[in-house]
Amino acid sequence: MTQIVSFIGLGAMGYRMAAHLPQTFSEVRVWNRTFEKAQQHAKDYGTQATSLEEAAQADIIFSCLPTSQDVEHLIATLEIKPGAIWVDCTSGVPASAKKLIAELKLKDVDYLDAPVSGQTIGAEKATLTFMVGGSADAFERALPAMQVLGKLIKHVGDSGAGFAVKAVNNMMMAIHLCAACEGASTLKSHGVNVQEAFECINASSGQSAITTSILPNRVFNRAFPSTFALALLAKDTGIALDLVQENKLSAPIIASTQSLVQAASNLVEAGSDFSTLAKMYESINKVTIE
Amino acid sequence: MTQIVSFIGLGAMGYRMAAHLPQTFSEVRVWNRTFEKAQQHAKDYGTQATSLEEAAQADIIFSCLPTSQDVEHLIATLEIKPGAIWVDCTSGVPASAKKLIAELKLKDVDYLDAPVSGQTIGAEKATLTFMVGGSADAFERALPAMQVLGKLIKHVGDSGAGFAVKAVNNMMMAIHLCAACEGASTLKSHGVNVQEAFECINASSGQSAITTSILPNRVFNRAFPSTFALALLAKDTGIALDLVQENKLSAPIIASTQSLVQAASNLVEAGSDFSTLAKMYESINKVTIE
Amino acid sequence: MTQIVSFIGLGAMGYRMAAHLPQTFSEVRVWNRTFEKAQQHAKDYGTQATSLEEAAQADIIFSCLPTSQDVEHLIATLEIKPGAIWVDCTSGVPASAKKLIAELKLKDVDYLDAPVSGQTIGAEKATLTFMVGGSADAFERALPAMQVLGKLIKHVGDSGAGFAVKAVNNMMMAIHLCAACEGASTLKSHGVNVQEAFECINASSGQSAITTSILPNRVFNRAFPSTFALALLAKDTGIALDLVQENKLSAPIIASTQSLVQAASNLVEAGSDFSTLAKMYESINKVTIE
Amino acid sequence: MTQIVSFIGLGAMGYRMAAHLPQTFSEVRVWNRTFEKAQQHAKDYGTQATSLEEAAQADIIFSCLPTSQDVEHLIATLEIKPGAIWVDCTSGVPASAKKLIAELKLKDVDYLDAPVSGQTIGAEKATLTFMVGGSADAFERALPAMQVLGKLIKHVGDSGAGFAVKAVNNMMMAIHLCAACEGASTLKSHGVNVQEAFECINASSGQSAITTSILPNRVFNRAFPSTFALALLAKDTGIALDLVQENKLSAPIIASTQSLVQAASNLVEAGSDFSTLAKMYESINKVTIE
Structure with a gap:
């Protein structure tokens, strides 16, 4: 052209x-x-x-x-x-x-x-x-x-709708990451084979892009490659919570997840991958997610 | 045989x-x-x-x-x-x-x-x-x-590991459902075309089995077919939270989600499908998720 | 002068x-x-x-x-x-x-x-x-x-510190109100005499200005006098959550409470007293707090 | 006699x-x-x-x-x-x-x-x-x-009502402690004089037995005397959450607080006083509550 x-x-x-x-x-x-x-x-x-x-x-x-x-x-x-x-x-x-x-x-x-x-x-x-x-x-x-x-x-x-969808997408991803870490911690603590369990979950209603991709490629293998910083995820999820606040909405899981992502981001080294959120869960639950 | x-x-x-x-x-x-x-x-x-x-x-x-x-x-x-x-x-x-x-x-x-x-x-x-x-x-x-x-x-x-995985799967599904309802409510309230937005999310990191299947087939189309009762989901997620409690774990999103699923279950008619959880979100946010 | x-x-x-x-x-x-x-x-x-x-x-x-x-x-x-x-x-x-x-x-x-x-x-x-x-x-x-x-x-x-303290005070008051409503709902559901129970709590570590004043004077007696609107409380608690967001802090109970106050505010008639938050709890728990 | x-x-x-x-x-x-x-x-x-x-x-x-x-x-x-x-x-x-x-x-x-x-x-x-x-x-x-x-x-x-009231009292106390720590962290991060602020709160609607007694006597002065172990508080709050679960109630702040108390208890040394919960908040918010 x-x-x-x-x-x-x-x-x-x-x-x-x-x-x-x-x-x-x-x-x-x-x-x-x-x-x-x-x-x-x-x-x-x-x-x-x-x-x-x-x-x-x-x-x-x-x-x-x-x-x-x-x-x-x-x-x-x-x-x-x-x-x-x-x-x-x-x-x-x-x-x-x-x-x-x-x-x-x-x-x-x-x-x-x-x-x-x-x-x-x-x-x-x-x-x-x-x-x-x-x-x-x-x-x-x-x-x-x-x-x-x-x-x-x-x-x-x-105008703004595109940014809103991206922020909400990333917030949902963050929620799914928390869900996966909490689920995996719980199963691990009860002696379940976590990786076999998540193969089942991936074929079931609990599946998410986090369970099919992030858990095996970043967490279970302890790789945590630094591609998307936890601090940037915290920024994006913060945008989502601001959208909730701005229109006087009630979104309890969004609100709670923002607290968790921000806490994890405050605890890790700058630049750490968003998947290192798993390490906060490992610490408070005294388990290793693998 | x-x-x-x-x-x-x-x-x-x-x-x-x-x-x-x-x-x-x-x-x-x-x-x-x-x-x-x-x-x-x-x-x-x-x-x-x-x-x-x-x-x-x-x-x-x-x-x-x-x-x-x-x-x-x-x-x-x-x-x-x-x-x-x-x-x-x-x-x-x-x-x-x-x-x-x-x-x-x-x-x-x-x-x-x-x-x-x-x-x-x-x-x-x-x-x-x-x-x-x-x-x-x-x-x-x-x-x-x-x-x-x-x-x-x-x-x-x-023994028990199978039941634990099922309960955790269903809990994760419930969390994803809350995430989807909160995300959709937020976008709707900001004038975003929700169904187009979720097509994007389905191709992105925010995807889950809920966003690809349950939202379009049960919520957006207002069908809410009664196949799996919200009360049974509340039972299953309750089992997951009991696993958390039993081993003195900390799982904030699991705990919050149980509150939401139980509240929604207490509010709807017996036998209502688990997807009617969306209606609680519609009520507290004064939007329709479609 | x-x-x-x-x-x-x-x-x-x-x-x-x-x-x-x-x-x-x-x-x-x-x-x-x-x-x-x-x-x-x-x-x-x-x-x-x-x-x-x-x-x-x-x-x-x-x-x-x-x-x-x-x-x-x-x-x-x-x-x-x-x-x-x-x-x-x-x-x-x-x-x-x-x-x-x-x-x-x-x-x-x-x-x-x-x-x-x-x-x-x-x-x-x-x-x-x-x-x-x-x-x-x-x-x-x-x-x-x-x-x-x-x-x-x-x-x-x-500058701003005074407003910050007021917003945080009101947020804490809102949290204490949720705590009191949840505690009372739980006790009521288990057949406990709620008013006698709160006399004990008022003499114990669970006491708050809410339990000594608001519960008996507004909730137990079903008076709910309209003196401070739930919508104004939602505004103040929103200011507190904005302070949290602004400095990238993690405050899970503040975040969750904001969701609850906003939900209750969206559900009640304009002008309803902040104590009507109790009615949302009564509704989701099918009890009367009295 | x-x-x-x-x-x-x-x-x-x-x-x-x-x-x-x-x-x-x-x-x-x-x-x-x-x-x-x-x-x-x-x-x-x-x-x-x-x-x-x-x-x-x-x-x-x-x-x-x-x-x-x-x-x-x-x-x-x-x-x-x-x-x-x-x-x-x-x-x-x-x-x-x-x-x-x-x-x-x-x-x-x-x-x-x-x-x-x-x-x-x-x-x-x-x-x-x-x-x-x-x-x-x-x-x-x-x-x-x-x-x-x-x-x-x-x-x-x-029978059981006495234990229920005690568990609920301690849960409410734990919620008030979280509220106080979150409020203090927020104010501190915004440069407010926290102790003066809490004198105001103690004369206002945000007052609780925690703000009048525990903050000044255990946290602000960094004393954290070991009188009531965080692990025992986690046990008591766990009893309260079990009461919620047992009767299929929805108590979001109770549920979230249990997660926080349990996380803090899992992180500290055995025998640490319940007031050391403040240290978890200090850690995730990079502030000192004093």
Whole structure:
């Protein structure tokens, strides 16, 4: 296509995501705070490492940064091409999306909150899930570009809806992780063969993405690879609890789980994988989950 | 095979399970409190409707009753064939399994706690999961008979381990149900398209058997079919919490979820499906989950 | 004293509080949105009903409004006498105090967040407790005026500290209320004489202001007088949970209690007394707490 | 009086309680597993150190042992004087009271579950609170003896009611302790002067026996004196949660608190005072409560 596309933020996800764009778009600009990464990306995938200002002069601008605050800081002083669509893949805050869509509208720029799931493997294979909030029109116009990077792409509501779904997804994942750790601790303490037990559970109503994937690949094998920090999960689940508070809702398990995730995050070393939450359960129950 | 096999308790699960046995065993005896059901089963599937006493004179005796108490009452006065194995598919109490294995050992009868998952469809297609506690020897001897009824058959530990795994599975399912209801309520209240959102979640880390199956088939469509009563779920989750208490464990999400399941069960009509737990969330959050 | 003192907001608390000021101060101005109330107050207690603008031209200005937002709206466009101290007795939000102290400093006005406890009876008898946040200097200067209205007056920290203590106090009160309702429901369900039981508890380690005062005076006697709305308690406890979230703390009982208070508040009629939280417990446990 | 009275179990409480009996009763027998303690008691207070068998031949027999199991073991083989009343001051299990009252009735012996509160200071000053379950007749007959040891003596219901009230009291105390620790952690983290804050709370609706006594005397001063073990509190709160489970009640704060108390108990050294629960909160919130 003749549209110019940019990708801002070449972290573990962004680096892999941006790699697919040259297959479809003739001009792809990439920018990263540590600029060497952008230059390496250009070399690896035929993109162009540009200044942030040039990256902002594209038709479709993807961003994938650690927090909404980072995106806000970036956008604050940036001149963006009128008519452009900013597709923000950050796991951000719904209130920030509402603020940014209003600010950018004044500059004739559209904004979509479009967080993704699927981890680095999904980024690599372009099988990500996009949960997108914003106007239906902007969604339709950005859809072809998102389809280059993902498989399931859903318009879930107005501005902020995408971030809300991502936060709720991660909160549900955290709840399932607590459930799995508590279940496993209980069974272990009663002398049950935990791994055989979870094979049964995986074939039963207690199954979750946590029980089929995270328990065997991170906990049972004591690997705890540092891919998604517990502190970032605590941030995301905090966003979910803020949504509950904001609308005066009652969500007891969300509230309790936030306490547990935050406690575990406060107890472990910075950067520890979210799966190390299991270690808090091992400590209070004097068992090893394996 | 020339072994005589019996099946005691022809409820929704048992009726379908027992139907497969004549394919493999030449003599299959069935008994049910409402005897007409046993007679109908004999007519339908070529089994023999016998007295309880005759059913107890088999090599392998399956039971599938509502509670451990029912099994205990039945066994209390029954004369069972020495050398037999009693395979109890009830969703029962681990302590009861330990009591029964000791009692039956005195009569030279083996006992396995062997609850199943897979619902009536799994019973019909013989694709059930068996989670089995008891001696390895009894497990091996009963395995061929269980293989006629199920697909995944696991020996998960000593006596009571099977019941423990089933209770923990159901507790985890209950936690996932609360998570899904809370997540859906939050998203709905914020104007998100809930069903599109859950398609994203089903492709993400927040997925569970609840989100892929129960939400769309029971809640979103407002069907709430009465297949598994909320009161029975409350019984099973209560067994899980008792396991936690018994070994002085700390399982905050299990404890909180038991409160919620019990509250919902106390609020609804007897016999209401476990998925009606969603209605409690709808009531306290003034939303409809659809 | 020759200082001019104002009182803004003559609700159930403010009306009674302002009544004491003329004993000590020669000029006391009062203002209320419904102005008749101010005129009545002037007639009853020798204060002066003035315009909001005149009230803002005092040396010490008390305010007692429903929420921090109300105070912010009022102050936004108001010209306040330089050198004045604004003593805000609202049960407000710590972040709002920090915002107001900064804004007012530009106008050479001091601001104290100075919420009170002691209910209308304490306001009437001038035995209120003041928990005050802000500068030590402003506290010292406002102390004589606060001493006219209260008995225990504490400087608990910098700006926002007063509001934080009030929110935490009310959260603790809410937790104690849940504890009392759960304890009473459990005892009632087991056939215990609940009122005799709570006489014992009141003499034991389980005592709280809830068990000595609220249970007998509002719940056991089925009075549930509407003095402090459950919705306002939910607001205050929400402030406490926000404090927890803001600093990434883990407070499981605070989090769970917020869910319960919010659920109860969503279920009852607007204006229902906070003690009607007991009715939610009665409903889920099928008991009457009496 | 001419009745013979015995006291079995001369621990920290029992030793002080039994000391008052000779003032009123001419013959007081005491027994303790470590018999030297009984002999010392006889020397100190004019009681008679006897064998367990002789102690059981009294008109009124007090017992004060660590658990219901200890009482059951003792009573199992003991010959007790027909017509006697056994007043069990242990913090015991309601189900055990029901079992013992039935067993002892066969021997024409009455049984009262009569746990006490008031700590060692209350035992010393004879100002204990007795919460008593059992028959009204036995209560009336044992009342004069209990009045020698306590101040508030209440018949709260049938057999087991006394134990239930004690367990619920201790559960409420545990909830209040969690509330106080969470509130203090939150305030501390926000820079509030915690001790001044709690002086305000003690004069407000958030007051409890924990905030007025335990926080200043055990936590703020870092004393944590080992008088009542966290493990024993976990036992008592466990009894309360069992009462909830037994009657299919929903008590979310009781359930959550049990998780926290049990976790803290599993984390600390054996024998640590219940107030060390504060240290768990300090650890997960990276604050010191002082």
